[in-house]
Amino acid sequence: MNGSKIPATVITGFLGAGKTTLIRHMLANAKGKRIALIINEFGDLGVDGDVLKGCGDEVCSEDDIVELTNGCICCTVADDFIPTMEKLLARANRPDHIVIETSGLALPQPLVAAFNWPGIKTQVTVDGVITVVDSAAVAAGRFADDHDKLDAQRLADEGLDHDSPLEELFEDQLMAADLIILNKTDLISAADLTGVRDGILAHLTxxxxxxxARQGEVAPEVLLGLGIGTEDDIANRKSHHELHHADGHEHDHDEFESFVVNLGPVSDVAAFTEGLKALIVSHDILRLKGFADIAGKPMRMVVQAVGARIDTHFDRPWAAGEARGTRLVVIGLHDIEEAAIRETLTGLAG
Incomplete structure (x- = not known):
């Protein structure tokens, strides 16, 4: 039965784990397979969608990319995700495979359950859930379940404790996984990597x-074609919310805030990058990403930051007639000092 259905792969993972990089590598090596992408961007600016549209490959044409920017996909299944799926399935040129990149804040379980929706289940099956893990961040204890490490985190950030939604969310994404990508292995030692793997296994039944993987480089034939049918096994992948909050209340993500900062051209790339590092540390910014207009350069610069680690690269030339500018999405906890961050970013652009 599943052989007649379109396979769909759900790619989840915490903020900055490398989901977009993994998908870009997948598209660049798709070998003619027509892949439709559904991207659930957290924030008001579709950064990831624009990055993927820049791949220039026939398998990621603009028509095959849909961005859901109305909030966490697990909270908008009926209003957002289901209509998007129905629209994809109604197309004459239906995709060979559907890939869904969730927001870093999404619970995978409600999304997988949505594939049992009438009209969806008969046409699409969940090929598998892939969770991408930032091995370096986990090795550093940022999302570990070790109480000593959590106590250290509490000293650094009063918004986090052992019951932190961040911790629960990370575990929920692992619990839903059919395949776990331990990404950024080049940034840690073999011993630390073993510790990351053992720590994850300790939380899973x-x-x-x-x-x-390093830099999200995993062959598409490994990622696609798992044939799991995960929607039929959803009962074995309950989230913390389902286990501990079975009172009918919807979960929310009020502990997170995001905002977009629009700036002019950046005059000094090195100073800008170093300034971003200092800003992220001083305001405990969880994630910063976007594009920068570098003065005198014909190409736009992609900015991706997780903690104090910042990656920048030029992805494509500015298109003729395209408005140049620097646009950054900032994601942090609810008490993030937006005004101060905006002021500092404005100064950094120069």
């Missing part, structure tokens, strides 16, 4: 497959 199921035994998903692990794959080690």
């Amino acid at each position: 199921r035994r998903p497959v692990f794959i080690e």
Whole structure:
């Protein structure tokens, strides 16, 4: 039965784990497979969608990319995700495979359950849920369940404790996984990587497959074609919310805030990058991403930051007639000092 259905892969993972990089590599090596992308961007600016549209490959044409920017996909299944799926399935040129990149804040379980929706279940099956893990961040204890490390985090950030939604969310994404990508392995030692793997296994009752990766480089034939049919196994992947909050109340993400900062051209790339690092540390920014207009350069610069680690690269030339500018999405906890961050970013652009 599943052989007649379109396979769909759900790619989840915490902020900055490398989901977009993984998908870009997948598209660049798709070998003619027509892949439709549904991207759930957290924030008001579709950064990831624009990055993917810049790949220039026939398998990621603009018609095959849909962005859901109305909030966490697990909270808008009926209003947002289901209509998007129905629209994709109504197309004459239906995709060979559907890939869904969730927001870093999404619970995978409600999304997978949505594939049992009438009209969806008969046409699409969940090929598998892939959770991308920032191995370096986990090795550093940022999302570990070790109480000593959590106590250290509490000293650094009063918004986090052992019951932090961040911790629960990370575990929920692991619990839903059929395949776990331990990404950024080049940033940690073999011993630390073993510790990351053992720490993850200690929280799981199921035994998903692990794959080690650096810079999201995993062959598409490994990621696609798992044939799991995850929607039929959703009862074995309950989230913390389902286990501990079975009172009918919807979960929310009020502990997070995001905002977009629009700036002019950046005059000094090195100073701008160093300034971003200092800003992220001083305001405990969880994630910063976007594009920068570098004065005198014909190409736009992509900015991706997780903690104090910042990656920048030029992805494509500015298009003829395209308005140049610097646009950054800032994601942090609810008490983030937006005004101060905006002021500092404005100064950094110069």
